[in-house]
Amino acid sequence: MPSYYLFEDETLVLRFRIKDENNSIYLPSQANINLSYQSNCGMGEFSEDTKNKYIYFYFKPNVSQQEIGYLSLHLNGTVRVGDKQVLFRDTEKIYLLFKNPRE
Helix, strand or coil: CCCEEECCCCCCCEEEECCCCCCCCCCCCCCEEEEEEEECCCEEEEEEEECCCCEEEEEEEECCCCCCEEEEEEEEEEECCCEEEEEEEEEEEEEEEEECCCC
16 A cells, blocks of 8 residues: 655645556546545545546645545446446555644
């Protein structure tokens, strides 16, 4: 599980792609893919770069005295394999370590 150091007034930006084993790249708006997140320390939103096929996640922490928080990114989708519909899902949990700006 990755972890990041973050000041409470910073925005974390993650950039990623969704690929299959053939290196085909998918965007949620163009495929049957659902992206969501869960966090105990802030709010975020997803954005798509349709030209370069990147997905961006912008996360703004909302912390007071908390030193450690988490962010879980969830991907759920359905693909057709032959004549069958196959469900897939993935979760990535990231720990956020907040630094006091006075340190």
